[in-house]
Amino acid sequence: MTPTLRELIRERVERLNSIPTVPAIIRPLLFYLERPIDHVEVQRIVDLVSCDEAISAQCLRVANSALYFQSREVKSVHGAIVVLGVRQVREILLSCSLLNLLPKQNWVIDPLVFWEHSLGCGLVSRFCARKAQYAEPERAYLAGLLHDLGELVNMMSFQEEFRAAAQLARSDQIPLHRAERSALGFTHCDTGKILAEHWRLPEDITEVVEHHHDVQQAKLHPVLVALVSLSDQLCQENELGYEINQSLDWKLEEDPSWAVLTRDFPTLANAEPVRFLTEMEQFILEARKLVRSILRA
Ligand SMILES: [Fe+2]
Numbered sequence: 094m095t096p097t098l099r100e101l102i103r104e105r106v107e108r109l110n111s112i113p114t115v116p117a118i119i120r121p122l123l124f125y126l127e128r129p130i131d132h133v134e135v136q137r138i139v140d141l142v143s144c145d146e147a148i149s150a151q152c153l154r155v156a157n158s159a160l161y162f163q164s165r166e167v168k169s170v171h172g173a174i175v176v177l178g179v180r181q182v183r184e185i186l187l188s189c190s191l192l193n194l195l196p197k198q199n200w201v202i203d204p205l206v207f208w209e210h211s212l213g214c215g216l217v218s219r220f221c222a223r224k225a226q227y228a229e230p231e232r233a234y235l236a237g238l239l240h241d242l243g244e245l246v247n248m249m250s251f252q253e254e255f256r257a258a259a260q261l262a263r264s265d266q267i268p269l270h271r272a273e274r275s276a277l278g279f280t281h282c283d284t285g286k287i288l289a290e291h292w293r294l295p296e297d298i299t300e301v302v303e304h305h306h307d308v309q310q311a312k313l314h315p316v317l318v319a320l321v322s323l324s325d326q327l328c329q330e331n332e333l334g335y336e337i338n339q340s341l342d343w344k345l346e347e348d349p350s351w352a353v354l355t356r357d358f359p360t361l362a363n364a365e366p367v368r369f370l371t372e373m374e375q376f377i378l379e380a381r382k383l384v385r386s387i388l389r390a
């Protein structure tokens with residue numbers, strides 16, 4: 094990317110009106126997510142959730158959904174939080190705040206599909222991190238959730254060009270980031286990096302945003318980037334992607350992320366690839382149900 098182009102993107106990121114309100118929601122949550130679960134107070138969550146009508150309603154809807162088999166209707170925020178558990182509430186909080194990010198008319202990709210992919214990729218990254226015995230599975234969750242942040246910039250600030258890129262990806266059956274490169278001259282990884290820096294997101298998350306489509310370029314946190322990159326690919330392969338294209342000949346053993354992960358984690362190095370894939374696919378099936386219950390409840 095040329096310095097002039099970088100300047101243009103930076104200017105547009107800084108001019109975005111609705112996005113600067115987001116760090117107010119995401120940054121306290123970032124700290125919050127890092128807290129050990131024993132130190133989280135239920136009452137504090139009840140208070141937090143109660144501040145926001147949409148989030149309260151969503152918690153109640155999910156708690157009363159078929160997924161939780163409640164014999165009686167849950168009527169209070171407190172009750173909903175007890176039913177859902179802290180983890181689930183964090184996911185709802187995060188996805189609700191993200192869902193309200195963009196004005197309706199700016200979406201080129203269906204917002205539900207976009208957030209289902211993001212939330213799905215977060216859940217799959219955390220699962221994969223646990224399987225690998227990676228020390229910080231919650232970090233992987235957050236990185237997975239935020240990895241495609243640059244799509245937001247492209248949809249808001251380069252709408253027409255981005256629409257053309259999405260069409261090109263569909264017609265030529267190529268990955269979206271390649272289509273972006275030809276239609277826009279840059280990808281959501283480039284714009285995502287600029288937005289992540291503008292929001293002052295942590296360095297490891299920023300590197301995931303920048304390099305999840307070219308793991309070999311990740312120099313500082315290659316393992317986290319590989320975890321998210323592999324999970325992203327698995328989501329695309331298992332109907333938790335953007336439905337723009339499907340790579341027909343992807344193979345786990347040839348994926349550079351797999352090489353990074355098997356080099357660092359003996360549990361994965363000793364795993365049978367077919368078995369690993371089957372387990373991941375089973376989990377993705379569950380994750381798909383979960384994200385749909387959260388976002389479409
Ligand atoms: Fe991406």
Ligand SMILES: [Fe+2]
Pocket residue numbers: 210214240241325
């Ligand atoms: Fe993605």
